[in-house]
Amino acid sequence: MRLLLMSDTHLPRRAKRLPAPLLDELPCSDVVLHAGDWVDTATLDLLESRSRRLVGVYGNNDGPDLRARLPEIAYADLGGLRFGVIHETGPARGRDIRCAARFPGLDVLVFGHSHIPWDTTAPTGLRLLNPGSPTDRRRQPHCTYMTAVVTGGRLTEVELHRLPRR
Template sequence: MRLLLTSDTHVPKRARELPPALLAAVDEADVVFHAGDWVDTATLDVFQARARRLVAVHGNNDGPGLRARLGEVARVECGGLRFGVVHETGPARGREERCQERFADLDVLVFGHSHIPWDTTAPGGLRLLNPGSPTDRRRQPHCTYMTAEVEDARLVGLRLHRLPPRS
């Protein structure tokens, strides 16, 4: 099962359009996770039209139209793994412990907000993944998203994709 993890698309405020490589990854994925900050409903519509399965939440920059369509937390089982999606997890310090306590029923938590790629495992075994942002690198060297696969109830082949600078 092929997965795409993304967050913080911020269209049209941070970019006029989604990167072609990200859209191609949406088309290839069996499940797409989006951890919020869409900013406009048109971007959600694009993902819903293209993704085989979309698991998504709203973020702090998403207005009433998106909040009416998306929850704050999403939970789903994929290939024997329990995934969760949330936009904000708070400060980096203590994140693993906080998330392990709040999301003890999960194997993997996809989150966003910081635009900083993140891959750690909490002491209790919860894997925390932030794919960064495909449109707004902030203080990072690249805009990013992640792909992975689920095989035999294990997350394998996790890859951080770096997008070329926008022209």
């Protein structure tokens, strides 16, 4: 099962559209996970129409229209792993311990908010992934997103994709 992970798309504030390399991943992905800060409903509509399965949450920049359609926290069983998706997890310091305590039944937690890619594993085994942002790099050298594969109840081939600068 191939996964596409993204967050903090902030359309149309930060960019006019999602980058072509990210859109090219949609037909190759079994599940798309979006960790919030969509900003516009058009992006949600686009991903719903072009994804086989979409698991998404709202973020702090998402208004009432998006909050009416998306949960604050989403859960999904994917290929034998229990995933959670949330927008914000708080400060980087202590994140792994804090998230492991808050989400004890999860194998993987996908989050956003910081626009900073993150890939760590808590002592409990919880894998924490932040794909960064495909449209707003902030202080990062590149805009980013992630792909991963779930096979045999394991998360493999987790890859951070750097997008070319515009």
